[in-house]
Amino acid sequence: MPFDARSPGDSTHSLRPVAWWLLVVAGLIWVMVALGGATRLTGSGLSIMEWAPLRGILPPMSEAEWQRLYDLYRTIPQYQLVNAGFGIEGFKQIFWLEWIHRFWGRMLGFAYLLPFLWFWWRGAIPRSLLPRMGLLFVLGGAQGGIGWFMVASGFDDGSTAVSPYRLVAHLGMAFLLYGVIVWTAFGLLWPAATALPPAAEAKRGSIRRQVGWAFGLSVATMLAGGFVAGTKAGFTYNTFPLMDGALVPDGYGSMTPFWHNFTLNIGAVQFNHRLLATLTLLAAIGAGVSAAKRLPAGPVRFAVLGLLGAVLLQYALGVATLLLVVPVSLGTLHQGVAVLVLTMGLLALHRLRSPRHG
Ligand code: HEM
Incomplete structure (x- = not known):
């Protein structure tokens, strides 16, 4: 609207x-x-x-x-x-x-x-x-x-x-x-959209697309995380990056109908969350590197690097939560820092709005 x-x-x-x-x-x-x-x-x-x-x-x-x-x-x-x-x-x-x-x-x-x-x-x-x-x-x-x-x-x-x-x-x-x-x-x-010097302006669209990917993947990771919490999947496979000695856990895809693997199969639910989180991290690193190289110091670059910082923190917190078998303090923090990721993603997208739609 x-x-x-x-x-x-x-x-x-x-x-x-x-x-x-x-x-x-x-x-x-x-x-x-x-x-x-x-x-x-x-x-x-x-x-x-x-x-x-x-x-x-x-x-x-x-x-x-x-x-x-x-x-x-x-x-x-x-x-x-x-x-x-x-x-x-x-x-x-x-x-x-x-x-x-x-x-x-x-x-x-x-x-x-x-x-x-x-x-x-x-x-x-x-x-x-x-x-x-x-x-x-x-x-x-x-x-x-x-x-x-x-x-x-x-x-x-x-x-x-x-x-x-x-x-x-x-x-x-x-x-x-x-x-x-x-x-x-x-x-x-x-x-109004934040003004950028001409060289950076030429890159606005591509950096915005990268941030869009990082943001979209982070939202998918959050919803997948909801299923980790909902199935109590964080209380098993408490190793990283391997799950029971394998990259992809045994029994991935074993449930029928197949889509139950995304919501009810504990190993698969946890694997999906890790995979999406890793893709989010890679996308955020990509956006952060582009912003550091192509954008001048200022609110736009700050927002994109802030997103990268929030994702790094959330990733590390997720691994710690898992390795320590979901203590209340870390689990609560992981849930709270998800909102920081959301905030920084929205801030970066907003700061990168095109002047035509500003
Ligand atoms: C972009 C990175 C990540 C985001 C945005 C994210 C987001 C979320 C969200 C929203 C939840 C559901 C609510 C809750 O926190 O309990 C969750 C749960 C969880 N996440 Fe992540 N997560 C990320 C990375 C990771 C990583 C890398 C791991 C471990 C390898 C991890 C492990 C967990 C665990 C174990 C839970 C369940 C905690 C519980 O039962 O309370 N997360 N995550």
Whole structure:
């Protein structure tokens, strides 16, 4: 949905507060993604068995309420198979992270809606952006629903974790919301394309294509990573670069229908994530080398090299997470730094926009 941040009556100056508000919301989503990772990795995600958008805003206030929620939790397979007998104190420990994750989501809704209404009332939001901003609010609400849809799959008979498909849908929607908000904010901050000297200008298109590849591959890596997390594939094959002594693990492609290998076959899911991550790294190195050679020092080169730095960091974190068998701290960091990769990819793409579309 293209928009013109310089439509009559707007000045870049008046759009800055709107852009900063969007970046604050994006920051809150970033924290939310990391909280989500910690919730999943500490096994806390199934502790609240109710979907109560209004009442759930308050935590349990009495012993009777704690007992009621604990009794509910004791009916699900995860309690019986994983946590049996951990007592109400053990329950309280896994409860809080899930509660904070949901509470943060509610606060995010307010942090989006209230300033949105204020800016709208003041006429500060370009008219062409209103549909996108309205849609973002609806999708944000839908994200809460997808979260609950995901959690509910963990209550099924015999199940101790949520469906990997629903987990990827929830993670993917978080990335999508974050990405659209950040891209919109960049458009408000820098409505015109960044100027380059003629020699560098001639290379803008090809470097942008390289960054496009790195960005597209990084998004594919992130979704594949969601399946690694969803199938708990990071708890096996804890060696790198070989998997059980082979580059391609035994049993790759053994599932039918074949596409299950991309989503449910633990060895294949982990291999695909490694492969995509390596392709992302190569594409980011290619873009970084071109930028270092062809672009002058300045915001465009900074953004492309920033993308390379973020991918290098994320790759190293991924390997460390795997070798150390997914400690909560590193797993959470790996989930959080994925958002940094996304941010730098969007920044680099935005900085390389063609002046014709600027
Ligand atoms: C461009 C580089 C990479 C990106 C963008 C990326 C992104 C992601 C994302 C979004 C997830 C799902 C959420 C989570 O973090 O748990 C994930 C999971 C994971 N990734 Fe990566 N990753 C990258 C590289 C790697 C590499 C090189 C390895 C190891 C060889 C790796 C190992 C893992 C493991 C073990 C998990 C599951 C962690 C868990 O269960 O919490 N990643 N990755």
